[in-house]
Amino acid sequence: MLHDPVxxxxxxxxxxxAEHRAIQAGDLAALAAFVRRKTALVEALAGIEDRLATSRLAGVRERAETNRRLLASVLSxxxxxRARYDLVRQAGTRLETYDQSGRRQSVAFGAGTVERRA
Incomplete structure (x- = not known):
């Protein structure tokens, strides 16, 4: 199977x-399954000299580049x-402000404690 370039x-x-569909669906777990198979197929293409096959590789490159751009957007x-989540999580424990000269200052609050009396 891996010897026939077409x-x-x-x-x-x-x-x-299939990878494109998984990216669009947000199925990031499925993407991991494609890596091994894709690597094997790309390695099988190394050194192809079949003219028909090499002419089709331009379309494959274009599709792979589209997927790469989509994955870069997903990562971004x-x-x-994650950055927004970290800001929200820290909202109750830290306050970021700016001083008179425009430098960022961070004010940390102690963990809130509740005093219990019986």
Whole structure:
């Protein structure tokens, strides 16, 4: 199977389409499953000299680049969400302000304690 360049390209295109769908659906766990198979297919393509196969590789490259850009956007969104989550989580324990010269200051609050009396 991995010796027929046309079949390898077909399999890679199918895999890239499935990866694209997983990215759009937000199924990040499914993306991990594609890595091993995609690596094997790309390695099988190394050194292909079949003219028909190499002419189809431009489309595969374009699809792979589209997926790469989507994944970069996903990563950027995850980082932004994480930063926002950290800010919200710290809201009750720290306050960020600026002094008269425009430098950022951080004021930390102690953990709130509740005094219980019986």
């Amino acid at each position: 079949r390898v390209i077909d399999d890679l295109e199918d895999l890239l389409v 969104g995850v980082k932004a969400a």
